[in-house]
Each structure stands twice: as C-alpha cells, then as structure tokens.
Amino acid sequence: MVIELTKRQKKIIEIVKNNEPISSEKIAEKLGVIRATLRPDLSILTMSGILDARPKVGYFYSGKSDINVFSQEAEKYLVEDVMKMPVVVTEDSTIYDAIVTLFLEDTGTIYVVANNYLSGVVSRKDFLKTLMGGGDMNKMPVGMIMTRMPNLATVTKNETIIEAANRIVENEVDSLPVVEVMEENGKERLKVIGKVSKSNITELFVNLCKK
Amino acid sequence: MVIELTKRQKKIIEIVKNNEPISSEKIAEKLGVIRATLRPDLSILTMSGILDARPKVGYFYSGKSDINVFSQEAEKYLVEDVMKMPVVVTEDSTIYDAIVTLFLEDTGTIYVVANNYLSGVVSRKDFLKTLMGGGDMNKMPVGMIMTRMPNLATVTKNETIIEAANRIVENEVDSLPVVEVMEENGKERLKVIGKVSKSNITELFVNLCKK
Numbered sequence: 001m002v003i004e005l006t007k008r009q010k011k012i013i014e015i016v017k018n019n020e021p022i023s024s025e026k027i028a029e030k031l032g033v034i035r036a037t038l039r040p041d042l043s044i045l046t047m048s049g050i051l052d053a054r055p056k057v058g059y060f061y062s063g064k065s066d067i068n069v070f071s072q073e074a075e076k077y078l079v080e081d082v083m084k085m086p087v088v089v090t091e092d093s094t095i096y097d098a099i100v101t102l103f104l105e106d107t108g109t110i111y112v113v114a115n116n117y118l119s120g121v122v123s124r125k126d127f128l129k130t131l132m133g134g135g136d137m138n139k140m141p142v143g144m145i146m147t148r149m150p151n152l153a154t155v156t157k158n159e160t161i162i163e164a165a166n167r168i169v170e171n172e173v174d175s176l177p178v179v180e181v182m183e184e185n186g187k188e189r190l191k192v193i194g195k196v197s198k199s200n201i202t203e204l205f206v207n208l209c210k211k
Numbered sequence: 212m213v214i215e216l217t218k219r220q221k222k223i224i225e226i227v228k229n230n231e232p233i234s235s236e237k238i239a240e241k242l243g244v245i246r247a248t249l250r251p252d253l254s255i256l257t258m259s260g261i262l263d264a265r266p267k268v269g270y271f272y273s274g275k276s277d278i279n280v281f282s283q284e285a286e287k288y289l290v291e292d293v294m295k296m297p298v299v300v301t302e303d304s305t306i307y308d309a310i311v312t313l314f315l316e317d318t319g320t321i322y323v324v325a326n327n328y329l330s331g332v333v334s335r336k337d338f339l340k341t342l343m344g345g346g347d348m349n350k351m352p353v354g355m356i357m358t359r360m361p362n363l364a365t366v367t368k369n370e371t372i373i374e375a376a377n378r379i380v381e382n383e384v385d386s387l388p389v390v391e392v393m394e395e396n397g398k399e400r401l402k403v404i405g406k407v408s409k410s411n412i413t414e415l416f417v418n419l420c421k422k
Binding site for chain 1: 217250251254255258282285286310313314319335336338339340342343373376377379380385409410412413414415416417419420421
C-alpha cells in the first residue's frame with residue numbers, strides 16, 4: 001500500500017529529525033496546532049515505521065522512509081518464473097551446424113554441453129568473429145570458439161530476478177544459463193535447465209509496469 | 212511511503228467491501244472492538260485512498276489499493292535519462308567496414324544514415340546471415356542488407372522508459388534509435404541522437420532495485 005505524504009506529515013518528519021526525541025505537545029506547538037489535530041498524522045507516521053514512538057520519551061526518526069518499493073515488488077520474482085527453454089548443442093557440433101541452429105531457433109546465444117553437462121557458451125558475436133577470420137565453419141567444432149567453463153556466469157532457478165539481472169550487467173553478457181548443480185565423482189557438474197536473458201528482464205519490466 | 216497493512220486493517224477492508232456504505236460503529240461491532248480502537252486504522256485507510264468516508268453515510272471501498280507502485284517509480288525515467296551514444300555508419304559503407312565498426316565499438320546494432328538522416332538499421336544477425344550466404348563483404352554496401360525505413364521502430368527522448376521497453380518487446384528488437392523528428396521540403400526526417408536498448412533497461416532495473 002502506498003501513501004502520498006501530506007505537507008504537514010513531511011513537516012512533522014523534519015521537526016522530529018531536527019529535535020528528536022520530541023513529544024507530541026512540542027510538535028503541535030511548533031506547528032501551531034492542537035495535539036488532537038496531529039493524532040492521525042502521528043499514527044500514520046509511526047505505523048509506517050518512519051517515526052518511532054517511545055512512551056514518556058517522545059518521537060524519534062527511524063530513517064525508514066527510504067524503503068525501496070521497487071525492489072520489494074521485483075524480488076518476488078524468481079528465475080524459474082521467467083526463464084525460457086535453452087538452445088543447446090554438443091561440443092563437437094560444427095560451427096556451421098551451430099549457426100543453422102541459431103537461426104532456426106531465432107536465439108542469440110547457444111549453450112554447449114559435453115556428456116550432458118555445461119561446457120561452454122557461444123554467441124552471434126563469436127560466430128561473426130570466426131567467419132570474419134576466415135575459419136572453415138564446416139570443419140571447426142564449436143568447442144574451438146566457445147567461451148569455456150569455468151569462465152561462465154550462471155544462475156540457479158531459485159535465485160531472484162534481481163540477482164540474475166545484476167549478474168548479467170556485471171558480466172556484460174546477454175543471458176545466463178540456468179543450471180542445476182550436480183556432483184559426479186566428487187566433481188561439481190552443471191546441468192543446463194533454462195536461460196534467462198535481457199529480453200526476459202525487459203519483458204518482466206514491462207509486465208510489472210502494466211500490472 | 213509504503214505501509215504493510217495489519218491483519219485488522221485487511222479485515223476492515225473486507226468488511227467495507229461487502230457492506231458499503233457502512234458506519235464506523237457497525238465496523239467496530241463486527242470486529243468486536245470499540246470505535247476508538249478503530250480510529251487510527253480508519254484514518255490510515257482513508258488517507259491512503261483505500262476507503263472513502265462520506266459524512267453521515269459511512270465508509271466506501273474505493274478500489275484504490277491496487278495502485279501500481281512499480282510503474283509509479285519507473286515512469287519517472289525518460290529515454291534521455293538512460294540513452295547511450297548511437298553507433299552510426301553511412302548507407303554506402305561496405306559490410307566489411309560496418310562489421311569492423313561493430314567490433315571496435317563493441318555494439319550489437321548499427322544505425323545507418325543517408326544525408327544525415329536515419330535510413331536503416333543493421334545488426335549482428337544481418338551480418339551473420341550475409342556472411343553465411345557468401346556475399347562479398349568488401350563490395351556490398353550495408354544499404355543492401357539493412358532493415359530500411361519506414362519499417363523501423365523508433366523512440367523520442369521525451370518518452371518514458373516504459374514506452375521504450377514496450378516498443379522493444381512488441382517489435383522484438385534489441386534496441387531503438389532515439390530520434391528527433393525534423394521536416395525537410397515537407398517531408399518528415401529523423402535525426403539519430405541516441406540509442407536505448409535491452410541493456411539500458413536491464414541496468415535501470417538493477418539500479419532501481421538498489422536505490
């Protein structure tokens with residue numbers, strides 16, 4: 001629930017900030033009104049947590065007015081709520097086959113697996129660079145040009161979208177593979193179960209604004 | 212300012228919804244408390260606009276509790292607040308030169324101009340398609356492979372980020388050119404002054420959540 005503070009409520013906050021602890025009588029005096037007039041304002045300001053009231057001492061400013069409504073709303077969304085199906089090829093696929101897959105699936109990033117576990121990521125940019133360099137795309141496997149584990153940013157389905165968005169921005173990537181962490185022979189392996197991208201976050205942004 | 216409603220306040224909303232108009236005496240009766248107990252709750256609920264109070268009639272439910280805090284916050288941001296510098300080439304540039312520019316500027320989309328006005332857009336995807344098709348990138352101009360006006364989604368700097376995000380999602384593009392609309396010989400021309408992309412929106416999302 002959102003309340004737009006009135007002018008008087010904002011004045012009260014200022015008075016308390018500068019004079020804490022201060023009694024309701026003193027606040028009323030400074031505003032030139034009677035105590036009863038302030039009662040609803042003070043109950044709103046204490047119930048919202050902006051002011052603290054201590055019996056026989058007075059009102060304190062709690063500093064809580066800076067609550068971030070945006071993240072309160074956004075942090076309800078988990079990666080699993082918005083993730084899409086990943087597009088996956090095996091490490092020995094030729095670059096040509098991988099590019100064909102890229103166009104067929106109309107995606108910007110492909111995840112590469114070896115023995116069913118995540119081994120790398122390859123994007124339009126990597127393919128373009130390879131073609132510009134004149135590599136033989138019918139012979140070279142994607143494994144040769146992909147960004148390889150463990151240099152990959154990933155996310156799990158139970159993390160929040162805020163955490164995913166942060167990681168996308170920090171790592172300057174378009175998407176993150178959503179992974180399940182497994183153990184095999186004492187080694188950590190990642191199974192790719194989804195994909196979360198800037199597109200998902202832009203869509204979520206639009207939907208949150210419509211809701 | 213955000214207030215978490217108490218259980219009793221939520222109950223009051225339900226009672227008013229189902230019995231409007233209803234007096235404070237009747238609400239108190241239904242809750243088994245005295246009227247004075249309800250006074251702070253009722254003033255919070257009316258000040259926030261969730262309930263309407265009409266003298267001698269009673270309380271009404273205004274339906275305002277569904278205020279969208281998310282869009283209230285997001286719509287303060289205009290395109291000009293987050294837009295980046297656009298990367299621009301002329302329509303007669305070779306595809307090779309345009310791809311080199313793409314890598315030098317580390318961008319995913321290039322805007323194409325003719326006589327200083329927007330004439331098209333070309334992306335990594337277009338380049339990759341051309342190279343796969345075996346075109347001679349040293350001879351072909353970008354004008355041959357770009358998406359051409361008027362089939363382009365654009366945005367102006369005074370529109371909100373919400374409008375820009377909407378247009379990005381609807382048109383399934385990665386970015387929009389930010390344009391100034393000019394007139395030349397009675398014709399509408401667009402001058403490119405910026406770029407707004409899914410990356411900007413993802414960054415804004417992260418920043419709004421941190422703030």
